[in-house]
Each structure stands twice: as C-alpha cells, then as structure tokens.
Amino acid sequence: MLRGRGLFLLRTFVGGKELTLCRKNVPTGLNTHLSKLDRNVHFNSNQQILHISQKVQLKRFPQVQQPWLAVKRTFPEKNLKEFHTSGRRDAPPFLVLMIFKSFAKVSAVISGRAFRQWWKSLPKHKSQYFGNYVRRNIWKIVAGVAGVCGLCGVFYSAHLEQTPITNRTRFLALNNKQLADIIEVECEQHLKEFEGLILPPSHPLYEVVSRVTMRLLKGNQDLHQIRDRTWTIHLVNKDVKNAFVLPNGHIFVFTGIFKAVSNEQQLGIVLAHEISHVVLNHSAEQISFFEFIDFLLIIVLGAIWAILPNDGLAIVATWFKNKVVELLLKMPYSRLLETEADEVGLQIAAKACLDVRESQVFWESMSHNSPDTEEVAFLSTHPSHLQRAKHLGDLIPQAIRVREYCGCAPLPIRDPRNVDIAKPAIGG
C-alpha cells in the first residue's frame, strides 16, 4: 500500500502552522514542489538496523481551507508566551543528582530525628523560650518557606515546554545528553540481560517485526523524531507479552507478544504506541517530573521525622507519604502518558495505513484474555485494558480520516470490531 506513494511527503503552512501531509493529499490546484524521498536502509550482520533518511523540499503555500483541517492536530496549541521558557542548561550528570538525592533523604531523616530528640531533651523553660522565639518571628519563617517555594516555582516554570504533536505543556528538566547517558546504561543492561535470547534477523518472526516496523517508520518520515534516529530491532525469545522502545531507537520485542496479537496490524498498533513514547520524549519527562517531586518531598520527610513523637510513627508516616505520592501523583501521571501514547500511536499507525480499528479489538482481546490484569485503574500505572479499548474506539473515526487523507487503500469491508474476539494467530 505504501509502495510508490509513501515515498513522498509534503509540508505546507496553514494559518502560519506547519502541517505535514501525505503525497496523495496534495490538491492539484496548488503549486507543489516535492523532492523524492532519499531512502537508505543499513544492515549489519547481527541486527537489522533501520535507518531511513529523507530530504523534503519545503515550500510555502497560500492559505488552504478544507479538507486539510481533517489532518490538523486535534490538540489545542497553547501559547507558551505565558511561561518563561529557557533552554536546558548544563546540569550536573544525572548520576551525581541521584547520589545527592539519596544523601539528602538520609540527611533529612537523621537531622529531623536529631531535632526531635534535641527538642525533647530541652528543659521546659528552654522549650518555652524557643517556642516564643518562633512565634515572634513567624512571619520571617513564613517568608523563608515562601522564598524556597518561590525558587522551586521559578525552576519549574523555567523548564516548561510543549510536547511535540499534542502541544501539552510539561516540565522537562533533563536535556538530551543526560537522557542519552541514562538510556545508554539501560540499553546495555537490557542487552546483557537478554544475551543468548536475541533471535537472528533470519528468524521468521523477526521478519514480521521488521516488516511492520519499516511500515511504521516509512509512513511517519515527517516526524524528525522518527526520521533522525537509527532504529534497531531486538527480537527476544522470551514468553512475555511485551515490547518496548528505548529513546535511542532500540526496539525490544518479546516473542510472547505474538500470543497477544492476532495479526500484523495489531502488532503495528503495539509498536506504534511504543514508538510514540519516543516521539513524545516521555522518558525524559517522566524522570524529570518524578525526580522533581522526590526532591520537594525531602522537606516533607525531614518534617515528618522532626515533628512526630517517635520513630515508629515516623516510619509509618513515611510509608504513608510514599503511598499517597504514588497513588495521587505518580500513577495518574503515568496513566496520562500512556493515554497520550495511545492517541499519538494511533495517528502513527494511521499514517502507516494500518487498520486502526484493530487497536480497539486488540485491547478488548487483552481484556478478554487477561482478565486478571483488569485491575482497578486507580491503582495502576496504566489505564485498564477496557478503558484503553474504549478511548481508542472513540478516536478511530478521526484516525480513519487521517488514513484517508494519507491516500491509504480503503479499509477492508469486514470490520474486525464486529467479529468475535479472535485468538492470536501470529506465531501462536
């Protein structure tokens, strides 16, 4: 379906906003100027490395009305002028920050506990004296705390930016170099962990993964996050229904995933979701947000150990604080990122001319075949399978429009959503 057509892309400007459209959408009345996609695919002996590059001639077009609007982002574009944004400054290496954070946590506990014991050991007239001193200087203390909060606020707002594609405002404190350093270590660990389990490119399932991946990458060459990466596939011979993509372009697919997907379309939906995490730079965002929260909570940790009357209560309160943060901040944030990856992944799949209806079928099938994992979404880092199926189902009409405007072949008349949940077929 992509052959002979996916090799062309066009960029245009609508109302000052750049859009990327597929070759088939170019209205005949417009003066278009396209250059052929320069496609390079590199291989090595062990792993297939997919690197696709392209050069697209940019040209400014006059105002265009419908039907372009159907391809426009459905996400609101916020005016970032209201925020003070700045480039990522050279921050200390991430490992140094991690060591400092651990040290600060231990220090908070020790100093909080020491303060409590010192306070308890004070004779009554001394504790009354310090109590009066605090009351006399309460506004100075409040001002000091407000100053610290203000500095945190300034730091936070100085590191706000918009996500690509969805235009969501987010906090991002990690720069590309820091993320690359972290991911390099993580990637090495995974490669070591899966040593001896990685199947060769000649394996039939590898060919399936490679074919589906190529299709997704070729259909989304307008995204520089996809175009400017070297993608490497690792098919891991492990019975795990999972796949993940690291920000450095290393795609890990476990053979167990073929027990969860019924066809290549569904595999494409899964991979599109994982690739969208990379496109949206979710790794850096999640690390930034979680670490920022952890640093703020060091103050709370110190207060818990200083104020509560004994160690037992302080331990319980620390555990409770961690759970609350997990449930009210971290898990909802993870679910937000997952939902966003589902939405963008569906667009990526649509642009690759996949049958986007299979996204809903896949998650309904997952819910049907893995009822045990249908846990309460509130207690999970991911939305429930059924929630994902429903949300994707709501987005399918729009994804079909994207598909149409990309000139994809019509979808099969037989709608997979109307068929009983099929048993996974690929590799079995």
Ligand SMILES: [Zn+2]
């Ligand atoms: Zn995900």
